[in-house]
Amino acid sequence: MKKPLALYLHLPFCLSKCHYCDFNSVVADSDVHSKYLQTVAAEMKYYAALPHIQGRQISSVYWGGGTPTILGVEVLAFLADELKSVFNVPEGIEWSVEANPGTIDRRKVIPCCNAGLIASAWVSKVTTTRSLDLSTAVIPPMRR
Numbered sequence: 001m002k003k004p005l006a007l008y009l010h011l012p013f014c015l016s017k018c019h020y021c022d023f024n025s026v027v028a029d030s031d032v033h034s035k036y037l038q039t040v041a042a043e044m045k046y047y048a049a050l051p052h053i054q055g056r057q058i059s060s061v062y063w064g065g066g067t068p069t070i071l072g073v074e075v076l077a078f079l080a081d082e083l084k085s086v087f088n089v090p091e092g093i094e095w096s097v098e099a100n101p102g103t104i105d106r107r108k109v110i111p112c113c114n115a116g117l118i119a120s121a122w123v124s125k126v127t128t129t130r131s132l133d134l135s136t137a138v139i140p141p142m143r144r
């Protein structure tokens with residue numbers, strides 16, 4: 001049996017560009033977000049169909065950036081659905097998303113968790129009391 005794959009999805013959008021940042025990230029409007037996401041969806045289909053990838057189990061999914069959480073819940077749902085439709089994604093694997101305290105709150109995260117989109121999330125960019133509160137708030141049992 002082929003080894004499972006860990007899947008990384010790069011969502012390079014931020015609210016503003018930090019002066020110290022070397023990540024591949026940009027500030028863009030919703031038209032650019034939309035075109036990028038359509039391209040990501042097409043690329044996922046392309047890669048999922050490659051002979052050495054087709055059918056292989058995904059062991060974890062990580063959405064990095066950028067700040068993926070500047071995208072709306074519907075957009076995150078769209079991406080999750082596209083991903084699950086083309087890759088072999090077993091129930092119960094870890095889904096993670098990089099977040100920024102300014103772009104995420106319970107209202108946004110918990111519906112994602114309940115929809116089975118995000119199994120865990122953590123705030124990697126800023127360590128504040130608020131981010132710690134959030135990180136404990138987003139680890140409920142997942143329903144997929």
Ligand code: SF4
Nearest residue numbers: 014017018021025066
């Ligand atoms: S939020 Fe993060 S990824 Fe975006 S510009 Fe700042 S350091 Fe870079």
